[in-house]
Amino acid sequence: MHTTLAFISGPNLLWAGLLFGFVFGVLLHRGGVTDYNVIVRQFLFRDFTVLKVMFTAIVVGGVGLFVLHGQELTNWHIKPATMLAVVLGAVLFGIGMVIYGYCPGTGVAAIGAGKLDALAGFFGMIVGGIAYAFSYDWIAANILPVADLGKKRLPELSTLPEWVWYAGLVVMAGVVFALVARFEKTSPKS
Amino acid sequence: MKSHRWNPYLVGVLIGVLSVLTFSLADKPIGISTGIAQAAGACAMPVMGSEGVAANTYWAKKAVPAWDYGSLFVLGTLFGALVSAVVSGSFKLESVPTMWRERFGSSVLKRMAAAFLGGAGLIFGARLADGCTSGHGISGALQLAVSSWTFFIVMFASGIVTAFILFRRNSKA
Numbered sequence: 001m002h003t004t005l006a007f008i009s010g011p012n013l014l015w016a017g018l019l020f021g022f023v024f025g026v027l028l029h030r031g032g033v034t035d036y037n038v039i040v041r042q043f044l045f046r047d048f049t050v051l052k053v054m055f056t057a058i059v060v061g062g063v064g065l066f067v068l069h070g071q072e073l074t075n076w077h078i079k080p081a082t083m084l085a086v087v088l089g090a091v092l093f094g095i096g097m098v099i100y101g102y103c104p105g106t107g108v109a110a111i112g113a114g115k116l117d118a119l120a121g122f123f124g125m126i127v128g129g130i131a132y133a134f135s136y137d138w139i140a141a142n143i144l145p146v147a148d149l150g151k152k153r154l155p156e157l158s159t160l161p162e163w164v165w166y167a168g169l170v171v172m173a174g175v176v177f178a179l180v181a182r183f184e185k186t187s188p189k190s
Numbered sequence: 191m192k193s194h195r196w197n198p199y200l201v202g203v204l205i206g207v208l209s210v211l212t213f214s215l216a217d218k219p220i221g222i223s224t225g226i227a228q229a230a231g232a233c234a235m236p237v238m239g240s241e242g243v244a245a246n247t248y249w250a251k252k253a254v255p256a257w258d259y260g261s262l263f264v265l266g267t268l269f270g271a272l273v274s275a276v277v278s279g280s281f282k283l284e285s286v287p288t289m290w291r292e293r294f295g296s297s298v299l300k301r302m303a304a305a306f307l308g309g310a311g312l313i314f315g316a317r318l319a320d321g322c323t324s325g326h327g328i329s330g331a332l333q334l335a336v337s338s339w340t341f342f343i344v345m346f347a348s349g350i351v352t353a354f355i356l357f358r359r360n361s362k363a
Contacts, residue, residue: 008216016216017259021266021302024324028267029274030194036287043346049198052339054327056202062263062332064210073214075324079320081337090341091207094348096312100305101287102321103318103323105222107350108264113220116285120302122226124309129230131255131310132317136248139318153343165334170235178197180362 005073025109034110036101036117043098048180057172067167076153083147087141120123194278209329216259216324219333221325223316225264230313253317278346293357 008016031053032038041047068074097103100121102110108126110118132139155162209220231249234242241247255261275281286301294300316322319341321330329344330338 001215003217005214006217006218013216013218013259014257016212016318017218017238017262018266020208020212020216020220021268022270023266024205024263024269024325025267025272026274027201029271029280030196030278031198031205032195034271035273037289037330040289040353040357043349045350045356051342052198053202053205054323054331055217057205057328058332060203060206060210061328062206062334064206065213065332068210068214068219072290075217076333077213077219077329078333078335079326079337081194081335081338081340082320083340086319086337086340089315089317090344091348092311092315093319093341094191094315094345094350095352096310096315097323097345098308098349099247100308100312101290102228103327104313104323105220105267105322107312108222108226108267109271112273113275114270114281114283115287116283117290117301117305121305121309121312121335124311125313126230126233128310128313129227130234131319132227132314133230133234133246133253134288135247136246136252140247141205143318149336154334154336154339157336166337169334 001075003073003075005068024105025112028106028109029113033106034102034113034115034118036110036115039101039103039106040098046181051176051180055173055176059170060098062169063166067163078151079151081149081152082144083149085143085146088143111139192211194275194280205328206332209332219329220257220263220323221260221329222264222267223313223322224323225261226313227253227317228255228258228261229264289357 002157028034033053037173038049054066065074100107102118102121104125107118107121111122155165212218212220231243231253232255234245243255249255264324274329285298290301319326321338321341330343
């Protein structure tokens with residue numbers, strides 16, 4: 001569905017992609033998540049920068065989109081819950097993220113910040129992408145259809161109204177941030 | 191050392207605002223790993239030929255190797271971080287990060303090999319799950335997608351286990 005505010009289309013989308021990506025790159029770098037140490041230490045519960053950045057983005061973007069969608073000013077873009085593929089992919093992703101030390105976005109941004117290991121990992125990502133393209137027919141036939149729930153959203157799993165879910169998200173973020181603040185106060189700076 | 195960094199909550203707010211803008215103005219979510227799969231197709235072209243790449247279902251339908259919104263977003267991310275790093279004076283060529291060096295030594299080759307393999311597994315996983323920390327972790331999670339919250343939780347659990355196995359003995363860091 002075309003929405004009223006979506007005036008960027010056609011060739012202008014190319015410039016918008018470059019511009020939005022640029023802003024994203026600046027923010028990833030300023031957020032400190034283009035640093036291998038920051039990312040790995042998140043998984044060791046020694047640095048909570050990644051969680052702070054991601055959860056705040058989810059809450060602000062989520063509430064923003066909830067309001068916009070209520071006014072029919074945006075479309076949902078839900079990825080299908082092909083559960084076996086999502087779980088297997090996420091397990092592999094978690095392992096890869098700790099060894100590489102970046103995720104795809106922060107890896108690309110880290111190259112910009114001068115991290116040469118991020119560049120080596122980018123070549124790895126290219127090879128991984130090629131491997132996936134070659135495996136795709138088999139995966140599409142054997143993995144993707146297993147436990148495929150479709151493009152489901154969490155609110156569809158219950159009869160609770162949509163706003164309750166977003167209120168829950170805000171509360172959850174508040175609790176997580178409070179716990180992190182307490183944890184950071186009590187544990188010695190390492 | 192930390193001078194270039196902004197408050198992480200502020201950065202999170204700004205990324206949230208950015209995703210509201212991409213959704214409402216361009217009808218696009220923020221995402222990275224599709225763009226990298228597109229780049230993979232472009233890199234395969236010299237070897238496979240453009241017909242060979244086009245004959246692959248994935249590159250023909252899911253990640254067409256071309257300059258479009260998604261692939262230019264990835265290029266923009268690279269430039270954005272580069273400009274931010276240069277402007278803030280924090281641009282620095284580095285091959286072996288501190289934590290890696292303390293745990294696995296200062297061998298550049300070893301670090302590069304690990305980064306390469308990690309990157310390969312990372313993107314294979316991202317494509318299998320149909321998204322990464324951006325597409326699932328931010329764009330999907332903020333839409334309350336079942337797939338994205340599943341990805342977020344499983345990915346974090348897997349990363350925690352991996353990190354504790356790899357770095358447990360690294361008591362100093």
